[in-house]
Amino acid sequence: MKKLLMLVAIVAFLASCGKGDRGQLVGVKGKKWHPEKPYGMTLVPGGAFIMGKADDDIAATLNAPAKTVTVTSFYMDETEITNTEYRQFTEWVRDSTLRMRLAIMADDNGLTPGSGGTGEFAFKDAAANPSVWQQYVLDNYVGLGETGYEGRYLNWDEELIWDTEDIPDEYYAEAYDSMYIPYEEAYNGVRTIDVNKLIYRYSVQDIEKAARNPGLKRKDFISQKEVKVYPDTTVWIRDFNYSYNEPMHNDYYYHAAYDDYPVVGVNWTQAKAFCQWRTNYNNRDRRQRKNLEDVPAYRLPTEAEWEYAARGGLESATYPWGGPYAKNDRGCFMANFKPLRGDYAADQALYTVEAESYEPNDYNLYNMSGNVAEWVNSSYEPGAYEYMSTMNPVVNDESNMRKGVRGGSWKDVSYFLEVGTRDYEYQDSARSYIGFRTVQSYVGTDVTLNASTN
Incomplete structure (x- = not known):
């Protein structure tokens, strides 16, 4: 047994000598990092x-x-x-929610990529060969809440269809319809996205709590947050009594004329969620380009x-x-x-x-x-x-x-x-x-x- 341990130690030592450091303390270099504005x-x-x-x-x-x-x-x-910048956030949550519903719809009905229609939005692992790691654990649904489908890839390659004239099949129609307010709540026949379904879920790590309580386990200072991300447009009415502000309520966040105006109707919790999303959105792109440090x-x-x-x-x-x-x-x-x-x-x-x-x-x-x-x-x-x-x-x-x-x-x-x-x-x-x-x-x-x- 001692001979075996000695052999393992020698092999490990020899393996460490092939890195070109000549036995010197050269440090371990991280990924590429250049300060980027x-x-x-x-x-x-x-x-x-x-x-x-x-x-x-x-x-x-x-x-x-x-x-x-x-x-x-x-x-x-x-x-x-601005409104247009914040809309990038709300529309990402909207698109992610619809993609998840389409993927679940395809999964429940045995549809796969290549079968056309809703099948093209099936989980990507239905067509690709996932790696061992991908099969083991995937952090894929940050922001979508509990789905029961964690560990499976959403298909981000296919472009979503928002024009009802182009909806390919009844499965897509059902998922699409679930995103909108009921017909009885439509105004002048116009149905809009049900903003209450636009929920972003993320994790919060309380570093100060961890530092001051060294006996805690990681799970004790990591919590999950769920935030409805859509701005409250009714603030234009509620903030001012006996004042006619309906045009601002109706158009300020929706209309392109106000794209470059500052977003309002966002509470502190929503602003924090936006920051978390912006971080994840930036880092996801950097990870796809490989060998880049997170920002x-x-x-x-x-x-x-x-x-x-x-x-x-x-x-x-x-x-x-x-x-x-x-x-x-x-x-x-x-x-x-x-x-x-x-x-x-x-x-x-x-x-x-x-x-x-x-x-x-x-x-x-x-x-x-x-x-x-x-x-x-x-x-x-x-x-x-x-x-x-x-x-x-x-x-x-x-x-x-x-x-x-x-x-x-x-x-x-x-x-x-x-x-x-x-x-x-x-x-x-x-x-x-x-x-x-x-x-x-x-x-x-x-x-x-x-x-x-x-």
């Missing part, structure tokens, strides 16, 4: 700044005392997430990151453009808000404006003040500035439903546009004046605002 984002170089109110606390909230903090570098969306997760910014980015490198400024005035030297308003005691049109906009409107700040970020307020990934704690860290500060209590909202909106007075002003909304509440933008941590060679002075 995500589409539509700008790099915000890390640095220190004075966070909090630069001027008198007019509202006497006493919730943002000045404090020097430091944040690391990150990418941030140059604009708020850092897209996420909501912390309060500190948001304020640092909003200031655009200007120290102790009242607004992203400096201050202390909301007009420029030509008398034009610098943002979309509620000026002049309620003259909404004075800034050339009654509601929202296109996301790339007005002048960007010095980090090339548009509408960090005004247009729509923005969710941040921080709980609202009035006294947070007193005890939060000075390095990448964040206070996020899972039990606190009040989440930070920054920047002010088209319906707010100028006080809420100040970069130091803090506000909040409940995480399950959607509003016609709250949207969001995402960030992604920068990894690689350090980039700081004061690098040139070192």
Whole structure:
């Protein structure tokens, strides 16, 4: 037995000598990684700044005392997430849901690829020869909820059919029909997608909980989330009593005229789900191209990151453009808000404006003040500035439903546009004046605002 163990050890040692390292410590190289600026984002170089109110606390909230903090570098969306960008998310969930229903329909009726019609949307493993690993475990249905068909490939190659004139057979018709509201709920004979069926499911890993409770197993800090992803268009009615806003309810998210306007009616939980989907969507493409590292997760910014980015490198400024005035030297308003005691049109906009409107700040970020307020990934704690860290500060209590909202909106007075002003909304509440933008941590060679002075 000893001879056998010695032989195994010798073989293992010899096998390790054929890697060309000549017995030297050369390290294990990872996959290819080149810092890549995500589409539509700008790099915000890390640095220190004075966070909090630069001027008198007019509202006497006493919730943002000045404090020097430091944040690391990150990418941030140059604009708020727009209707057309968010629709890419909702339509991906819609298409995934229909593909799953078609695949199940084909499976239940013995249809396979090559048989035509619905059979062309059958699970791909019905035609291809899956590898041993593919047969063992597949992470294929992130976002679709419990299906009972986990471990089987959806067919993404076939183009979905949405024109009823082209539906190939009764099986496709049944799956297609199940996506729409019942006939009795149709308006003027027009049936629309049942948005309650557009549900995105994803996993959340609570790293802080894991770090502070080393005795826990992985399953104890990983949870599943299910989120209805469609924006609540009724916010245009519910947010304002005795006000005629039906045109915005009817058209704002649907109509192409509003494609480049910021999405609203999205609560904090939906914004978090969008970030998770965007990460998965980006990484799925990178994995298909092979040998590429996954990108850092897209996420909501912390309060500190948001304020640092909003200031655009200007120290102790009242607004992203400096201050202390909301007009420029030509008398034009610098943002979309509620000026002049309620003259909404004075800034050339009654509601929202296109996301790339007005002048960007010095980090090339548009509408960090005004247009729509923005969710941040921080709980609202009035006294947070007193005890939060000075390095990448964040206070996020899972039990606190009040989440930070920054920047002010088209319906707010100028006080809420100040970069130091803090506000909040409940995480399950959607509003016609709250949207969001995402960030992604920068990894690689350090980039700081004061690098040139070192």
